[in-house]
Amino acid sequence: xxxxxxxxxxxxxxxxxxxxxxxxxxxxxxxxxxxxxxxxxxxxxxxxxxxxxxxxxxxxxxxxxxxxxxxxxxxxxxxxxxxxx
Numbered sequence: 276x277x278x279x280x281x282x283x284x285x286x287x288x289x290x291x292x293x294x295x296x297x298x299x300x301x302x303x304x305x306x307x308x309x310x311x312x313x314x315x316x317x318x319x320x321x322x323x324x325x326x327x328x329x330x331x332x333x334x335x336x337x338x339x340x341x342x343x344x345x346x347x348x349x350x351x352x353x354x355x356x357x358x359x360x
Contacts, residue, residue, distance in 0.1 A: 287337040290318040290326070292346040299356040305330040307337070315347045 293316050295303050307329045316331040317334035320326045331343035 285335065285337055286323070287319050287321050289334060289338045289341045289343075289346075292317045292321050292334075292350060294347075294350040294354055296349065297357070303328065303330075305333055307333040315350065317342070317343055317346070324341050 284335060288298065294303070294314065295316055296314050302311065303313040303315060305312045305316075306327045308331050313330045315331060316328050318328055319334055319338055320325060329337065331347060334343045340347075
């Protein structure tokens with residue numbers, strides 16, 4: 276799958292973010308640091324290490340230049356619009 280985000284210097288690249296609440300899923304856990312109760316999970320990919328589901332802080336640290344807050348705000352607005360209708 277081709278990512279819409281620019282490559283980063285760390286080798287990790289964001290693929291997509293998911294709002295687990297909007298998806299009807301229970302809160303997630305970051306595969307990197309183990310933090311629990313995560314609403315927004317970020318799928319990141321590395322050419323040799325594969326894919327990982329992480330929270331916003333780990334996504335920001337691993338994917339230099341990526342703004343997880345921007346993606347989460349976009350998803351939050353989408354969820355709010357869908358909840359009204």
